[in-house]
Amino acid sequence: MKIAVLVKQVPGAESPLPIHSNQKWVDEDAVAYVMNESDNYALEEALQIKEANSEGEVVVISLGPDRIQKVIREALAKGADRAIHIQIDTVGAIDPLATASHFADALKEENFDLIFSGLQSDDFGMAQTGVIIGEMLGMATASLVMAIETGGGKIKVKRELEAGWFQWVSLSLPASLTIQSGLNTPRYPSLKGIMGAKKKEIKVVTPNPVEANQSLEKIYVPHSDKQTVMIEGSVDQMVEKLIHTFRNDIKVL
Amino acid sequence: MEAHFTGIEKIVLALGISITLGSFAYEVWRRLRIVFKGHQYLPVDRFGTRIWRVIREVFLHEKVIKGRFWPGLMHALVFWGFVVFGLVTLDHFAIGFGRPLMSHSVHKLYSYIVIPFSILVLVGILALAYRRFVSRPKALGKISPTSGLVALFIAILMITYLLGETGLSPMAWRINWWIHSLVILVFMFLVPRSKHLHLVLAPLNIFFRPFQQPDHTTVNIDLEGSEDELDSMLADLTRLTKNQVLDVFSCVECGRCIDVCPANRGGGILDPKNHFILDLRQPLLDSGDVDVLGGINVEAGWECTTCQACTEVCPVGNHVEKSDEIRRLEVLVEGKVPQEYQKLFMNLQESGNTEGHTDSPLADRLPTYTPDKEYVLWLGCFARYELDPNFTKSVENFTKILEVANVSYGVLENEHCSGDPANRLGDKLTYTMLREHNMKQLAQARKVVTLCPHCALNLEKEYGKYTEINYSVMHHTQVIEQLMNEGRIEVEKGTDGKVTFHDPCNLSRMLDEVDAPRTAIRASAEEFFELEELGRNTLCCGAGGGLWWKKETQGRTHLVRAEQVVASQADTLITGCNFCFGMMNQGLKPLTPEGRSEIQVKDVADLVAENLVETTTA
Ligand code: SF4
Ligand code: SF4
Numbered sequence: 001m002k003i004a005v006l007v008k009q010v011p012g013a014e015s016p017l018p019i020h021s022n023q024k025w026v027d028e029d030a031v032a033y034v035m036n037e038s039d040n041y042a043l044e045e046a047l048q049i050k051e052a053n054s055e056g057e058v059v060v061i062s063l064g065p066d067r068i069q070k071v072i073r074e075a076l077a078k079g080a081d082r083a084i085h086i087q088i089d090t091v092g093a094i095d096p097l098a099t100a101s102h103f104a105d106a107l108k109e110e111n112f113d114l115i116f117s118g119l120q121s122d123d124f125g126m127a128q129t130g131v132i133i134g135e136m137l138g139m140a141t142a143s144l145v146m147a148i149e150t151g152g153g154k155i156k157v158k159r160e161l162e163a164g165w166f167q168w169v170s171l172s173l174p175a176s177l178t179i180q181s182g183l184n185t186p187r188y189p190s191l192k193g194i195m196g197a198k199k200k201e202i203k204v205v206t207p208n209p210v211e212a213n214q215s216l217e218k219i220y221v222p223h224s225d226k227q228t229v230m231i232e233g234s235v236d237q238m239v240e241k242l243i244h245t246f247r248n249d250i251k252v253l
Numbered sequence: 254m255e256a257h258f259t260g261i262e263k264i265v266l267a268l269g270i271s272i273t274l275g276s277f278a279y280e281v282w283r284r285l286r287i288v289f290k291g292h293q294y295l296p297v298d299r300f301g302t303r304i305w306r307v308i309r310e311v312f313l314h315e316k317v318i319k320g321r322f323w324p325g326l327m328h329a330l331v332f333w334g335f336v337v338f339g340l341v342t343l344d345h346f347a348i349g350f351g352r353p354l355m356s357h358s359v360h361k362l363y364s365y366i367v368i369p370f371s372i373l374v375l376v377g378i379l380a381l382a383y384r385r386f387v388s389r390p391k392a393l394g395k396i397s398p399t400s401g402l403v404a405l406f407i408a409i410l411m412i413t414y415l416l417g418e419t420g421l422s423p424m425a426w427r428i429n430w431w432i433h434s435l436v437i438l439v440f441m442f443l444v445p446r447s448k449h450l451h452l453v454l455a456p457l458n459i460f461f462r463p464f465q466q467p468d469h470t471t472v473n474i475d476l477e478g479s480e481d482e483l484d485s486m487l488a489d490l491t492r493l494t495k496n497q498v499l500d501v502f503s504c505v506e507c508g509r510c511i512d513v514c515p516a517n518r519g520g521g522i523l524d525p526k527n528h529f530i531l532d533l534r535q536p537l538l539d540s541g542d543v544d545v546l547g548g549i550n551v552e553a554g555w556e557c558t559t560c561q562a563c564t565e566v567c568p569v570g571n572h573v574e575k576s577d578e579i580r581r582l583e584v585l586v587e588g589k590v591p592q593e594y595q596k597l598f599m600n601l602q603e604s605g606n607t608e609g610h611t612d613s614p615l616a617d618r619l620p621t622y623t624p625d626k627e628y629v630l631w632l633g634c635f636a637r638y639e640l641d642p643n644f645t646k647s648v649e650n651f652t653k654i655l656e657v658a659n660v661s662y663g664v665l666e667n668e669h670c671s672g673d674p675a676n677r678l679g680d681k682l683t684y685t686m687l688r689e690h691n692m693k694q695l696a697q698a699r700k701v702v703t704l705c706p707h708c709a710l711n712l713e714k715e716y717g718k719y720t721e722i723n724y725s726v727m728h729h730t731q732v733i734e735q736l737m738n739e740g741r742i743e744v745e746k747g748t749d750g751k752v753t754f755h756d757p758c759n760l761s762r763m764l765d766e767v768d769a770p771r772t773a774i775r776a777s778a779e780e781f782f783e784l785e786e787l788g789r790n791t792l793c794c795g796a797g798g799g800l801w802w803k804k805e806t807q808g809r810t811h812l813v814r815a816e817q818v819v820a821s822q823a824d825t826l827i828t829g830c831n832f833c834f835g836m837m838n839q840g841l842k843p844l845t846p847e848g849r850s851e852i853q854v855k856d857v858a859d860l861v862a863e864n865l866v867e868t869t870t871a
Contacts (some may be wrong), residue, residue, distance in 0.1 A: 014600070014609035032603045032611070078588070094320065188595050190588035191682060195483055 001056040001150065003046040004107055006117035006130065007039040007075055009068040013122075023218045025091045028067075035071040038118030042179035044186040046116050047079045049150060057081045063102055064090045069202065076197035077189035083202040094124055095212040100132035101206040106135055114155070115176040119144060127178065128134070134176030142169055143178040258349055266349045266434065273441045280445030281453060283538075284502045291495035293470065295461045303460050309458045310570065312336075317568045320509050320598045324384055327377040334374030335452075341414070342437060349434065364418055371411040378407045399447045406440045409433075431777065451569050454503040454644065454768055459570035461496060466561050466763055467578040470494060471718045472585070472681035487586055490578075491544040493533070494672075498543055500571040504530045510563035510573045515793040516556040519810030523556040525563040529575040542871050546578045554579035555591065556699025558810065559677050559798035560758040565789055576798060580679030590680075597802045598680050601687060605669030606634045607802065613637040615645045619652065622663030622698070627703075628655070628732075629698045629724075630662045631712065633705035634670045640801070641835035647855070648704060650862035651729050657867055658741040660732075661700070665694050671708040676715060678799040688716055698724040704856065706759035706830045707797075714763075728760060730829050730857045734769040737776060743866040744776040750824030752778035755814065755837065756791035757830030765789075770829045770857045777864040784821055792817065794840075796832035817838030818852060825853040827860055 011017060015032040019025075043060065050056040060075040062068050063086040072083045086102050093099065106136035107115065115137075127143070134141030146166065147158035159167045160180055189197075231241045246253040258266070297303070309315045314332060318325035340363070344354045355363065382404040385393060389454050413433040421429060444452060472490070475482065493501075508526050513580035516523040528550045536545040557576035564573045583589045590598070616637055622629050634640065636648045655662050672687035691712070695701065701724050703709050713726040727735075736742045754774055761767050767788045774781055786792045795811030815837060818826050826841070837854045844849050 012599075012603060012609055014604075016611050030611075032605065032609065034599060185592065186595070187588045188584060188590035188598070191474065191487065191585040192483065193588060194682070195480065 001049060001053060001113045002059070002111070003049065003076070003114045003116060004059050004110070004112045005039070005043045005046045005070050005080065006103065006115070006133075007043060007060050007062050008036040008062055008123075009062065009064060009071040009116070009120055010036045010120050010123040019219055019221065023220060024216060025219065028091070033067065033070065035074055036118050036121050036123075037202045038120065038122075038179055038181045040118075040175065040186045041181050041183055042116040042118050042177075043075055043080065044184045045148060045179055046114070047187070048184060049114075049148065053150070059084065061086070061103065061106060063088055063178060063207075072202055073197050074189060075221075076200045076202075077193040077219055078187055079193060080183070080200075082200055085202050085204045086208055087204050088209050093212065094126075094216055095214040096126045096128035096132060097214075098210045098212045099155075100129045100136060101210050103129065104133050104136040105207060107133065111174075113137065113173050113175075115174070117176070117178050119178045119180050130176050130178035137174070140171040140173070140175040141177070142171060142175065145177045145179050145222065146183050148177070148183075258394050260380065263350055266346070269434070269438050270346065273438045277441050277445055281450070284445075284450070284454075287537050287541060287543060288495050288498045290501070290541075291498040292489065293494040295495050295499075296463060297461075299464065302464075306462070307456055307460050310459050310568075313790045316541045316566070320566050321567060324381060327380040327384075330373040330377035331381070332378070334370045336413075337367055337370045338374075338410075338414075339363070345430075345433065345437075349430070368415065368418060371414050375408060375411045377406050378411075390508075392511045392526075394506065394508060397448075397506075399443060399449070403440065403443065403447070403449055406436050406443075409436050410440075426863040448504065448506045451503055451505040454499065455505070458499050458503040461499065461523070462570040463496060463572065465714060466564055467559060467574060467577065468496075468572055472581060473719070474682050474685050477681075480669060488544070490582055490586065491546045493537075493543040493546060496572065497575075498537065501530055501533050501537060502574070503569045503570055504534075504571060506531065507568060509568065510571075513566050513790070513792070513812050515558055515561040515795060515813055517561060517563065518813050519791075519795065521556040521810060522550075523553040525557075525573045528553040529563070529573050529670065530571060546575070547582060549575060549579040551579060551589075553584060554583070555803075556810075557798055558758075558793045558795060558800050560793035561762045562758070562790070562793065565762055577677065577679065580677075581681055582679070584679040585681060590678075591804070593802055593804045594678055594680075594799065597674060597678075597799070598683050601670055601672075601675055601680075601683050605687065605690065607670055607674060608634065608636055608638040608640070610638045615639065615648060616664050616666075616668075619648075620663045622665050624697045626661040626663045627700060628660065628662040629695065629701045630655075630664050631671070631701050631703035631705070631708055631726075632664055632668060633703060633708040635705060635835070638667070639829070641838055642840060643854075644831050644834055644856070647831075647834065647858050651704060651733075651858035652854070653862050654733060654736070654742060654858060654865065657865060660735045660736070660741075667694050669694075671705075671711040672715075673707040673711045674799040674802065676711060677797070688719065692716065695724055699722060701726045702729055703727075704729045704766055704829075704831060705857065706757050707832065710759050711765050728764060728766060728769070728829065730760075730769040731766060731771060733857065733861055734772045737772065742861075744861055744864050745866055746777060747864040748825065748860060750776045751822060752781050752825045752827060753784050753818070753821055753823040753829045754781070754787075754829075755784065755818065755833055756787055756789075756792065757828060757833045758791060758793045758797055760829050761789050762792050770827070773857050773861050774827055777811035777860045778825075782821075782823075782832070784817060786817070794828075794830075794833040794836040796836045801832055801835070801869075811836050812840055812844065815844055819844045819846070823852055824850075825855060825860075826855055827855050829857050831856075 011031045014035040016030055018027045018030050020027045046058045050058050058080045058217055059082055060072055060080040061073050061084040072085060084106055086106055116134060120127035131141055131143055142157050143159045144160045146160050149156040154170055154172055156170050157170055159169060161167055212245055231238050289685050314329040329464040331437050347354045385400055413429050416429050444450060514525050532548060533545050536548055554576045558577055559574060561574060567573055597607055600607055616632060636644055641644055669687050669690045672684040675683040701712060706728055709726050709728050713722060716722055754770060756767060792814045794814050826837055834854060834856055841852045
């Protein structure tokens with residue numbers, strides 16, 4: 001089985017996120033990047049499927065500037081066979097439709113049986129890219145995947161619904177799945193994997209420009225205010241004013 | 254006693270002795286051959302110290318008695334008896350060939366020494382047999398039939414010896430002589446096939462034991478090297494060293510290592526005697542080779558706090574702990590790492606510290622090191638990133654002491670984690686990165702002082718295994734002691750209440766420092782008392798070996814020591830390690846019985862700073 005895994009490099013949970021002086025984006029130089037959490041699970045799932053069938057290929061694909069080669073290397077070290085790097089400046093790129101079409105362009109020639117992506121990215125959290133790619137490439141699509149069973153040219157996936165409910169769905173191949181964190185136990189790159197990764201191919205492609213329909217206007221840290229209001233009068237008046245303030249000014253009632 | 258043995262008897266005797274000695278030699282040789290397949294050399298440096306160690310630990314039975322007083326003493330009686338009996342036994346067989354070694358009068362004279370000893374041996378062996386077969390402490394494990402047989406043999410040997418000295422009729426004497434001989438021969442046959450081989454190997458093992466504790470081989474990773482080099486390096490990771498193979502064959506299965514193991518005592522599965530030693534014995538014998546480390550129980554390996562209590566207590570000189578060996582295989586070869594540690598390793602790689610942080614308010618408040626200053630004050634991640642916010646106060650108390658004594662110091666701007674967690678958890682690649690980074694930062698340093706014994710151990714002894722170190726490292730309690738001795742600070746007894754001290758494993762066992770903190774505490778506290786397990790025999794707080802970052806598990810390794818402290822009725826607990834400080838702070842509160850005021854946890858620096866007389870120097 002030929003499996004593509006989309007990985008994204010995102011700011012780590014503990015990373016500082018200083019806002020760039022142009023207020024269009026964060027200052028990327030100060031950010032500590034890591035592999036998106038659910039992508040790590042998606043990668044592990046792909047590697048396990050390949051190992052269980054003892055044949056097939058796992059290709060990682062990532063979009064962004066040069067710095068993302070770090071997570072690509074990490075994925076190769078863990079066992080992916082080769083990689084595609086869609087080289088593009090992603091500052092402020094927040095249009096999932098544009099992102100998905102870059103991926104779809106790079107993936108369509110390769111005829112993958114499965115395309116895995118993490119459920120959502122830990123930075124924007126739009127949870128759309130994998131689903132849109134499925135649509136663009138005419139693939140069966142399932143989101144929030146918790147378990148995968150392969151066999152007989154079809155797959156069965158367990159999806160997470162609300163309130164502790166689950167759903168098993170059968171899909172024909174090819175299919176695009178967005179993977180939920182926690183469905184497996186991701187591995188750590190072994191020393192042999194790290195050394196071997198250096199020899200693996202990373203194909204760098206430059207995408208055709210796509211018109212973005214969404215862009216960032218301005219980012220800023222929300223500022224909080226402290227205000228003290230003295231309420232005076234008789235008890236009844238005070239209660240009335242207090243309720244008025246709660247209801248109309250602070251809007252908590 | 255002038256017995257005349259027939260020719261047939263002499264032939265039978267000669268045959269018996271040859272077969273026994275032959276089989277004895279074969280079994281020992283078979284094991285030693287495997288020992289020599291191990292990598293590295295058996296160390297012989299500091300020869301005199303090694304001999305002295307053999308005298309103390311073998312002939313004087315120091316550790317055997319110290320660890321378990323009564324059984325240890327009984328064992329010593331048996332051992333001393335054996336030594337005395339050496340000559341008697343040689344003479345015994347010589348008599349069989351009609352050529353006694355001792356004249357009648359010498360024999361008689363020597364028997365005045367041997368007879369009391371044989372009675373002591375009898376007492377010893379009966380007491381040990383009672384313990385093993387009647388009271389049966391858990392650490393001894395399953396009943397071993399060979400042990401029963403050996404006890405019986407030793408008893409028979411003593412009885413037949415005593416009978417032989419009582420003036421039996423010639424016929425009875427002769428039968429008695431033969432019983433004694435046969436028992437010796439069968440005993441000799443059994444020894445190399447059982448744990449009783451320790452009779453031969455323990456003295457050797459104690460002689461060759463490495464001085465450093467823990468003593469794990471280095472892992473030299475060359476990311477630019479060839480694939481073949483990498484493969485051979487990785488293959489080496491499954492191989493035991495000569496010392497380690499000797500350990501496996503020397504083990505006497507006493508279970509003292511289990512008794513002291515904090516992971517085991519806290520309800521974990523880790524059983525150092527079996528997981529780190531005996532599980533390797535059969536694979537070694539079966540394969541005749543030493544690549545057996547992959548067989549260590551992985552789950553047990555992750556439970557170890559690397560505290561070295563097992564190694565410290567082992568009476569036959571084993572370096573018991575092998576978590577480093579199994580973890581490095583899991584991390585470097587298998588890539589199987591618990592998720593919490595993967596996160597830790599990622600943090601270390603990305604940010605150079607355990608927490609993935611970028612700023613340290615504490616480091617910002619302290620002066621920066623420049624080469625004109627005396628000490629580099631090494632903070633360590635625990636203090637730098639406030640793993641226990643109360644500990645920053647301890648660091649500041651220490652800097653206050655330095656300032657009062659007019660000692661110049663500064664922190665490194667670019668200090669990264671010393672690498673202790675990566676090193677102990679088996680990620681030798683991340684450890685290499687951190688070590689190389691820190692060596693550059695320390696290029697100009699001459700003296701380093703730190704409050705973290707884990708950092709102290711790594712910066713000096715562990716880094717020293719890889720590169721030459723041009724600076725010296727002191728633990729802050731050692732600097733405090735020095736300043737007190739030099740009269741540069743003055744401390745008065747101002748702290749009331751019952752004060753006790755918890756020896757950190759890394760300070761006591763690994764850095765061999767148990768006095769400096771006590772000097773400081775005695776000078777500051779009115780009422781100092783010791784905990785039951787102290788000094789080099791301290792009980793780990795549960796955080797060592799990277800376990801501070803372990804997810805909560807069912808085991809309660811971290812509570813065993815805290816419970817002891819609560820039971821001790823102390824008002825104040827002093828520690829000399831940031832991890833112990835944090836563990837005790839977390840552990841003591843929920844354990845303190847209602848109505849009793851909470852036990853204060855303090856670092857040695859806190860206690861000294863509180864009681865500093867601030868008029869001396871400055
Ligand atoms: S390793 Fe040492 S302490 Fe442990 S059982 Fe063997 S001899 Fe006893
Ligand atoms: S080092 Fe400590 S935790 Fe590990 S096996 Fe030995 S006694 Fe147990």
